[in-house]
Amino acid sequence: MVEALIRKLEGFGPLPEDDKAFVRNLKVRARDFAPRTDIISEGDDPSDVHLVETGFAFRYKDVESGKRQIVGLLVPGDLCDLHVFILKAMDHNIAAQSPTRVVLIPRESILDLLERPSISKALLMATLVDEATLRDWIANIGQRNADARIGHFFCELHARLKVVGLTSDGRLSLPLTQTQLGETLGLSTVHINRSLQSLRERDLVLLKRGMLEIPDIYALQQMSGYRSNYLHLGESGLNFVSE
Amino acid sequence: MVEALIRKLEGFGPLPEDDKAFVRNLKVRARDFAPRTDIISEGDDPSDVHLVETGFAFRYKDVESGKRQIVGLLVPGDLCDLHVFILKAMDHNIAAQSPTRVVLIPRESILDLLERPSISKALLMATLVDEATLRDWIANIGQRNADARIGHFFCELHARLKVVGLTSDGRLSLPLTQTQLGETLGLSTVHINRSLQSLRERDLVLLKRGMLEIPDIYALQQMSGYRSNYLHLGESGLNFVSE
DNA sequence: CGTACTTTTGACTTAGTTCAACTCTAGTGG
DNA sequence: CCACTAGAGTTGAACTAAGTCAAAAGTACG
Numbered sequence: 179m180v181e182a183l184i185r186k187l188e189g190f191g192p193l194p195e196d197d198k199a200f201v202r203n204l205k206v207r208a209r210d211f212a213p214r215t216d217i218i219s220e221g222d223d224p225s226d227v228h229l230v231e232t233g234f235a236f237r238y239k240d241v242e243s244g245k246r247q248i249v250g251l252l253v254p255g256d257l258c259d260l261h262v263f264i265l266k267a268m269d270h271n272i273a274a275q276s277p278t279r280v281v282l283i284p285r286e287s288i289l290d291l292l293e294r295p296s297i298s299k300a301l302l303m304a305t306l307v308d309e310a311t312l313r314d315w316i317a318n319i320g321q322r323n324a325d326a327r328i329g330h331f332f333c334e335l336h337a338r339l340k341v342v343g344l345t346s347d348g349r350l351s352l353p354l355t356q357t358q359l360g361e362t363l364g365l366s367t368v369h370i371n372r373s374l375q376s377l378r379e380r381d382l383v384l385l386k387r388g389m390l391e392i393p394d395i396y397a398l399q400q401m402s403g404y405r406s407n408y409l410h411l412g413e414s415g416l417n418f419v420s421e
Numbered sequence: 422m423v424e425a426l427i428r429k430l431e432g433f434g435p436l437p438e439d440d441k442a443f444v445r446n447l448k449v450r451a452r453d454f455a456p457r458t459d460i461i462s463e464g465d466d467p468s469d470v471h472l473v474e475t476g477f478a479f480r481y482k483d484v485e486s487g488k489r490q491i492v493g494l495l496v497p498g499d500l501c502d503l504h505v506f507i508l509k510a511m512d513h514n515i516a517a518q519s520p521t522r523v524v525l526i527p528r529e530s531i532l533d534l535l536e537r538p539s540i541s542k543a544l545l546m547a548t549l550v551d552e553a554t555l556r557d558w559i560a561n562i563g564q565r566n567a568d569a570r571i572g573h574f575f576c577e578l579h580a581r582l583k584v585v586g587l588t589s590d591g592r593l594s595l596p597l598t599q600t601q602l603g604e605t606l607g608l609s610t611v612h613i614n615r616s617l618q619s620l621r622e623r624d625l626v627l628l629k630r631g632m633l634e635i636p637d638i639y640a641l642q643q644m645s646g647y648r649s650n651y652l653h654l655g656e657s658g659l660n661f662v663s664e
Numbered sequence: 665c666g667t668a669c670t671t672t673t674g675a676c677t678t679a680g681t682t683c684a685a686c687t688c689t690a691g692t693g694g
Numbered sequence: 695c696c697a698c699t700a701g702a703g704t705t706g707a708a709c710t711a712a713g714t715c716a717a718a719a720g721t722a723c724g
Contacts, residue, residue, distance in 0.1 A: 246564070247560035264433065265553075269556075292541070292542050293538045295537075298535070303504075308552060309548065309551060313512075316559055317492060319562050320607030321484040323680090356704095364564060366681050368680085368683095566711070567711075598670065600671095611672085611714080
């Protein structure tokens with residue numbers, strides 16, 4: 179059940195056996211969430227840290243005026259709220275998009291984990307990569323026009339999912355509605371719809387029924403100015419440009 | 422010279438004496454940078470981690486089409502590139518805005534630091550707060566119109582600088598040109614200028630000669646939808662559940 | 665005082681939003 | 695198995711926030 183965590187921690191290099199054993203001995207429990215339900219809400223002071231085991235979830239922030247901004251996608255192996263055990267309360271919400279199973283790790287267990295240098299280091303690394311991803315997201319929203327913005331986002335998603343083996347031949351699952359895509363990229367639903375049509379006409383992407391198809395990832399990277407360096411997937415043969 | 426780092430690490434609670442002693446024994450050297458010069462560039466593989474001791478710097482990412490996005494401000498005590506010792510290369514640039522003194526900490530020393538649970542934990546916490554700030558930045562750029570966007574940014578800056586005692590009575594130093602403000606917020610220089618005028622006419626902010634004045638911070642928070650929870654600064658500056 | 669930024673202004677263009685209606689799709693229950 | 699519904703996607707038309715261009719005015723400083 180906690181294997182997803184080990185995979186995550188080993189993303190930057192193998193973990194000592196005793197650390198792995200320690201992780202496996204954590205007493206954790208699982209919890210399932212239906213689509214479109216909140217896993218954690220702003221203001222919560224959870225006593226457990228949540229780890230996505232299966233499913234697809236996202237972080238979002240409510241903004242006055244009823245709008246909201248999606249500020250992160252969570253796929254299996256991602257930690258939802260490592261920060262809450264330090265900080266007082268959630269400063270954003272997390273919602274399940276598809277049926278999602280979450281592993282709950284008690285706050286004290288996390289504190290124990292942090293006493294182990296290898297694990298602590300691995301968590302820091304994972305957090306640093308998240309940070310880099312957020313910076314790229316800012317640049318994307320801040321500087322690119324709608325078409326490139328959408329294209330760039332798709333390139334990032336493709337890269338992230340490819341690493342964990344969740345793509346096949348330029349196809350990947352993207353269970354977001356066009357409205358949610360808009361909330362992710364700071365664009366209106368209508369504009370997302372029109373840009374998507376334009377991208378399809380140019381044979382750059384095809385999004386249908388939660389399935390995203392990228393016929394030529396290189397062409398999409400080209401048009402959207404995507405460069406993969408910030409994901410830091412390197413080393414273990416994952417420092418790719420396209421295929 | 423490395424006191425700034427200790428202050429940073431103790432931001433979330435006191436550090437054991439031996440850890441502090443360890444930090445003080447690090448062999449580091451300083452380096453000065455003139456305004457408008459790059460401290461670190463994209464693609465660099467620095468052998469040292471950089472810590473801002475005095476001055477004001479910022480992170481930025483170049484985007485195709487000659488534009489660029491500022492993705493973070495660095496004030497004294499901030500670490501520039503904790504991630505490079507893990508990751509292979511910088512994925513963005515850091516530039517000094519005012520005369521800036523930087524402390525260089527050798528990569529190996531950082532690795533030694535990470536072997537110490539208290540320090541490692543403190544670094545993780547600092548990184549998690551940075552992450553929260555970035556998420557808020559995304560929501561700001563993605564969802565707010567120009568006036569609220571600028572106002573919100575100023576509120577955040579005010580909060581951050583207040584904690585480190587760099588504000589006095591709603592006044593704070595903001596050594597950015599209007600063009601750079603635009604690069605920070607994803608707006609054109611001209612639009613920044615006009616919004617700034619509008620904000621001034623409404624007595625919300627007054628920016629002149631690198632000095633920002635906020636007559637009524639509460640009013641500004643109100644108009645920009647600012648809530649401070651995400652900075653996790655609390656009352657005394659330090660309102661965390663640290664143990 | 666001259667050079668080089670920065671800030672400001674005006675006139676014009678445009679990318680993206682809003683509103684409101686219509687269609688399509690998938691799921692529900694009779 | 696079909697009818698009904700609700701959410702998701704699509705369309706058109708009108709609107710506006712923000713961008714662009716280009717030039718003037720202010721400021722900093724050697």
